[in-house]
Amino acid sequence: MAVFPQGLDATTIFPAMPAIAGIRLGTACAGIKQTLRDDLLLVELPASASVAAVFTQNAFCAAPVRVAKENLPHAPRWLLVNSGNANAGTGTQGLQDALFCCAEVGKLTGGDARQVLPFSTGVIGMPLPVEKIAAALPKAQVNLAEDHWSQAAQAIMTTDTFAKGVSQQIFIDGHSITINGISKGAGMIQPNMATLLAYVGTDACIGQALLQDCLAFAAEQSFNRISVDGDTSTNDACVLMASGCSSAPELVVGTEHYQRFADAVLSVMKQLAELIIRDGEGATKLMRIVVKEALDDAEAVQVGKTIAHSPLVKTAFFASDPNWGRILAAVGRAGVVNLVLEDVQIFLDDVCIVENGGRAGSYTEEAGQQVMDKAEITVTVKLGRGAAVQEVLTCDFSYDYVKINAEYRT
Known part of the structure; x- marks a missing residue:
C-alpha cells in the first residue's frame, strides 16, 4: 500500500513552473555516479539579487557547506550543485575540490569565485570527481534558461523517486511576485535547519537581511518539522534567492506586503517538506x-x-x-x-x-x-x-x- 513512490498521483507530478525573471538554471550530465540523467546544476543570478541560506548543524559538515558559508556574504551570483557525491568526510582535499569547482565557474563566467555557492549530495567519504564536473560545466552554462526548474529538480535527485517542485504567485499593488521551489531528499532526513537540498527562487525585490529572516523562520516551520529516519545530513542546505526583477514595490519589514510574501514562502516550503516525506525511502505511509x-x-x-x-x-x-x-x-x-x-x-x-x-x-x-x-x-x-x-x-x-x-x- 505505497503512498506514492510506486504510483504517482497529482501531488507528486511535477507542476508547471513559470519562468522567474533574472534566475537562470542549466543542467548537464557529468557522470558522477550514473550517466542516465543530468547530475549537475548551475544557477545564475543577476547583480540585483539577494541571497539567503541556512545550512546543516552537523559538526561534520561537508566541504561545500563550509565554502558556501564563507562565500554567502560576497553577494552570490551563481550556485553550483552536483548529485552523486557529497564531498563530505573528505578532509583538506575536499575543501580544495569545492574551491576548485567555484574557480571553474568563475573562469567560465568571468565572475568572482567567491560569488559561487557550491552544494553536493550523494555518497559520503568519496573524492569529488572535479574533472568530470569541470568538463560538464560549459554544457550547463549553454543550457541556462529561466524556465528550467523541472530539469533542475531532476538533476539534484539521489534516491528520490520523483522530482519535487512547488510554485505560487501573489499580487502586490497589482504587480505579480512568483515563488518557485525545488528540493531533493528521501533519506538521511532529520534536518536541523533545512532539508537535504532545497532551492527557492523569487523575482521579489527584498534586502538580504530581511530575506534571511524570512528563510530562517520558514525553514524552522517546514523542513525542521520533518523526519524520515532521524539522521541529520552532513550536506543540508536551503537557499532563498530573490532576483529583484519584479515590478512590485520593494518588500520591507513590518508591512502587510512583506507578510503576504513571507506567508507564501512558508507555504511553498511546507509543501516541499511534505513531498520529501511522501518520498521517504521505502515509505508506504x-x-x-x-x-x-x-x-x-x-x-x-x-x-x-x-x-x-x-x-x-x-x-x-x-x-x-x-x-x-x-x-x-x-x-x-x-x-x-x-x-x-x-x-x-x-x-x-x-x-x-x-x-x-x-x-x-x-x-x-x-x-x-x-x-x-x-x-x-x-x-x-x-x-x-x-x-x-x-x-x-x-x-x-x-x-x-x-x-x-x-x-x-x-
Whole structure:
C-alpha cells in the first residue's frame, strides 16, 4: 500500500513552473555516479539579487557547506550543485575540490569565485570527481534558461523517486511576485535547519537581511518539522534567492506586503517538506504527528519528533499494527518535565487510544485497525499542559528502507 513512490498521483507530478525573471538554471550530465540523467546544476543570478541560506548543524559538515558559508556574504551570483557525491568526510582535499569547482565557474563566467555557492549530495567519504564536473560545466552554462526548474529538480535527485517542485504567485499593488521551489531528499532526513537540498527562487525585490529572516523562520516551520529516519545530513542546505526583477514595490519589514510574501514562502516550503516525506525511502505511509496542549512550541516539537524518530512506532505503522503502546512509550520518554500521565490523550485520527494514564475505555482493536490500514494517518497527542500546538511529519520504516540503504554504495 505505497503512498506514492510506486504510483504517482497529482501531488507528486511535477507542476508547471513559470519562468522567474533574472534566475537562470542549466543542467548537464557529468557522470558522477550514473550517466542516465543530468547530475549537475548551475544557477545564475543577476547583480540585483539577494541571497539567503541556512545550512546543516552537523559538526561534520561537508566541504561545500563550509565554502558556501564563507562565500554567502560576497553577494552570490551563481550556485553550483552536483548529485552523486557529497564531498563530505573528505578532509583538506575536499575543501580544495569545492574551491576548485567555484574557480571553474568563475573562469567560465568571468565572475568572482567567491560569488559561487557550491552544494553536493550523494555518497559520503568519496573524492569529488572535479574533472568530470569541470568538463560538464560549459554544457550547463549553454543550457541556462529561466524556465528550467523541472530539469533542475531532476538533476539534484539521489534516491528520490520523483522530482519535487512547488510554485505560487501573489499580487502586490497589482504587480505579480512568483515563488518557485525545488528540493531533493528521501533519506538521511532529520534536518536541523533545512532539508537535504532545497532551492527557492523569487523575482521579489527584498534586502538580504530581511530575506534571511524570512528563510530562517520558514525553514524552522517546514523542513525542521520533518523526519524520515532521524539522521541529520552532513550536506543540508536551503537557499532563498530573490532576483529583484519584479515590478512590485520593494518588500520591507513590518508591512502587510512583506507578510503576504513571507506567508507564501512558508507555504511553498511546507509543501516541499511534505513531498520529501511522501518520498521517504521505502515509505508506504505518511504520518502527521500533531502535539497539542504543550507548554510551548519547543516542548510540542520535542514530543512530536520523539514519536517520529521511533523505529518501533514506524515499523508498527508499516505493518498496519495498532500497537498503541509504542506511541505511549515514545511520549513517556520525550523528556517532558512533570508530565501528568492522567492528563495525556492520544488519538489515531479521531479514535482515542490513550486517556487517564492507560488504554482508552472506548478503544477497540477494530477501530484502531481501520485507521492503521490507511496510507495517511494523523497521530494527535494532547499533553494537557498549555496552548502550544506543533506538527511533525514522518513516514514508516519498510523492508525497502533497509534495502535501499544497505545497497546505497553498490
